[in-house]
Amino acid sequence: MVFCALTIFGIVVLIATELVRSSHLTWARFGFRFFFSEFVNPDTKLPMYWDPVNGHFSALPFVFGTLVSSFLSLLLAVPLAIGLAVFLTEMCPRWLRGPLAFVTELLAAIPSVIYGLWAMFVLVPLLRDYVNPTLVKLLGWTGFFNDDNPTGLGFLAAGVILAIMILPIISSLTREVMNAVPGSQREAVLALGATRWEMIRVGVLRNARIGIVGAIILGLGRALGETMAVTMVIGNTPQIQRSLLASGASMASVIANEYAEAANDLHLSALTEIGLALFIVTIIVNALARLLVWAVTRGAPAQVH
Amino acid sequence: MRTGVDGLATSLAVLSTVLVVVPLVAIFAYLIYKGASSLNISFFTQIPKPEGELGGGMANAIVGSGVLLGLASLIGVPIGISGGIFLAEFGRGTKLANAVRFTADVLNGVPSIVMGIAVYALIVTPRMPFSALSGGVALGIMMIPTVTRTTEEMLLMVPHAVREAALALGVPNWRSVLSITVRTASPGIITGCMLAFARVAGETAPLIFTAFGNSNWSVALNQPISALPLEIYRYAISPYDDQHRQAWAAALVLVVLIVAAVSLVRFVTSRGTLKGAS
Numbered sequence: 001m002v003f004c005a006l007t008i009f010g011i012v013v014l015i016a017t018e019l020v021r022s023s024h025l026t027w028a029r030f031g032f033r034f035f036f037s038e039f040v041n042p043d044t045k046l047p048m049y050w051d052p053v054n055g056h057f058s059a060l061p062f063v064f065g066t067l068v069s070s071f072l073s074l075l076l077a078v079p080l081a082i083g084l085a086v087f088l089t090e091m092c093p094r095w096l097r098g099p100l101a102f103v104t105e106l107l108a109a110i111p112s113v114i115y116g117l118w119a120m121f122v123l124v125p126l127l128r129d130y131v132n133p134t135l136v137k138l139l140g141w142t143g144f145f146n147d148d149n150p151t152g153l154g155f156l157a158a159g160v161i162l163a164i165m166i167l168p169i170i171s172s173l174t175r176e177v178m179n180a181v182p183g184s185q186r187e188a189v190l191a192l193g194a195t196r197w198e199m200i201r202v203g204v205l206r207n208a209r210i211g212i213v214g215a216i217i218l219g220l221g222r223a224l225g226e227t228m229a230v231t232m233v234i235g236n237t238p239q240i241q242r243s244l245l246a247s248g249a250s251m252a253s254v255i256a257n258e259y260a261e262a263a264n265d266l267h268l269s270a271l272t273e274i275g276l277a278l279f280i281v282t283i284i285v286n287a288l289a290r291l292l293v294w295a296v297t298r299g300a301p302a303q304v305h
Numbered sequence: 306m307r308t309g310v311d312g313l314a315t316s317l318a319v320l321s322t323v324l325v326v327v328p329l330v331a332i333f334a335y336l337i338y339k340g341a342s343s344l345n346i347s348f349f350t351q352i353p354k355p356e357g358e359l360g361g362g363m364a365n366a367i368v369g370s371g372v373l374l375g376l377a378s379l380i381g382v383p384i385g386i387s388g389g390i391f392l393a394e395f396g397r398g399t400k401l402a403n404a405v406r407f408t409a410d411v412l413n414g415v416p417s418i419v420m421g422i423a424v425y426a427l428i429v430t431p432r433m434p435f436s437a438l439s440g441g442v443a444l445g446i447m448m449i450p451t452v453t454r455t456t457e458e459m460l461l462m463v464p465h466a467v468r469e470a471a472l473a474l475g476v477p478n479w480r481s482v483l484s485i486t487v488r489t490a491s492p493g494i495i496t497g498c499m500l501a502f503a504r505v506a507g508e509t510a511p512l513i514f515t516a517f518g519n520s521n522w523s524v525a526l527n528q529p530i531s532a533l534p535l536e537i538y539r540y541a542i543s544p545y546d547d548q549h550r551q552a553w554a555a556a557l558v559l560v561v562l563i564v565a566a567v568s569l570v571r572f573v574t575s576r577g578t579l580k581g582a583s
Binding site for chain 1: 307308310311313314315317318319320321322324325326328329331332335336377383384385388390391392395396401402405406407408409410411412413414416417418419421422423425426427435446449453474503504506507508509510512513517529534537538541542549552553556559560563564567571
């Protein structure tokens, strides 16, 4: 039993050593510059990052793509997730609570590739035909939305589908920490003549805020590593563009696209190094999130889901 | 004024709930609509036709998914259950158990594609090309943290009185754990395994470069093998309408499997034999 429990440490060590071992070629060649450098294409004079044939590798556009799509998804998902959690824990009639909680649980259980399938055939056409033109018309002057990408694939599509995917995680953990706030806190605030919203804001959200931050970070961790749905809608072009409607690529998407048919050993090790970076970042993000959530729910009775 | 703010906040919360439920309903409705109209007998009995030809099915992918999930369960279930028993029974409250629990939670958040790379580096390069075995190992490793944590949670739901009753009869602790506590919690543990099973059933990313996919019949462990999620991905990005149709059919089959497992878990945890346990 102890041995089996220890396998969990073993797995972490195994992943780490395997990733380090098979990415040393890139590390030896580029070092930290792998994540920052850019090359200039001698023919077009444009910046260039990823050229497996000539051995130029820089992870910059992928890091950029991962960060942009993840933060975009947080921006969309966090208000909705907290709103949903507030509704479910504080406002919802009892008969509706079970079914709604179940529905959000189902959202969490749908495989990534099916979200991707739906996004490709429903979300992307919707964005391309209606949302993107509107955004360009209204907000085109900011420079964040311009219409030189007619496909609909891009950061915005990736951000929206990621938001739908991380919503249930953020919301269910937020619900858990809000449930952990003792009822006496609520009663005390209500006794002072507060309205329901004031009770939620002062009595619940303020007490649960550390745990809610933890839930958001956990959602971020999921968004950073999400692969299939993003790969299917982000457009897979290693470029850095200011426009959110432009197509791009993320760390996970480039691995999914190129790993099975890598051109040479250096290419393979460059992709592995991106994977290693993803591994380290998600370990840190998840550990942080768990600690924050634990800090709030530790005293509360144990719950299943 | 204050009641106005209260009303505004309430309506915002209701609005966000609606905004969450709408995409889910949209996804399910569209999936059922597209999937049901594309499912037919040949989907379950035939193997894929060459690209661009009409017809064919995913029989090999269904069998392939079965083989991969069988392998994954062989690895993930025994290790996961034993780990969970350790956490809940033998190591409860110890530093080691807390560290294991924490690591399991963190491991759950590691992207599946990273697992795929690690398994690729471990198995694929030195020994053999893309194979069913490497895919099964990748999925099995991913099952371990989920099975461990659900097993632990289910065991903690067993009332203390049951353990005390066993110990009062003079049964040694290990015996009480194995034949009383674990047995009482077994419906929960089995459904927990099904939950992990359902999760890895839809995993695609690590399979792309471990199991790789195969458009012919193959159940050999040292050969590339097909899997439902892989076929969904491959068909979704293909240019042919007929393949899109089959991707939707496969997606429906996969989702029905997963929803059934998740519903079962919920059913057992809410009103199973463990009712009244604290």
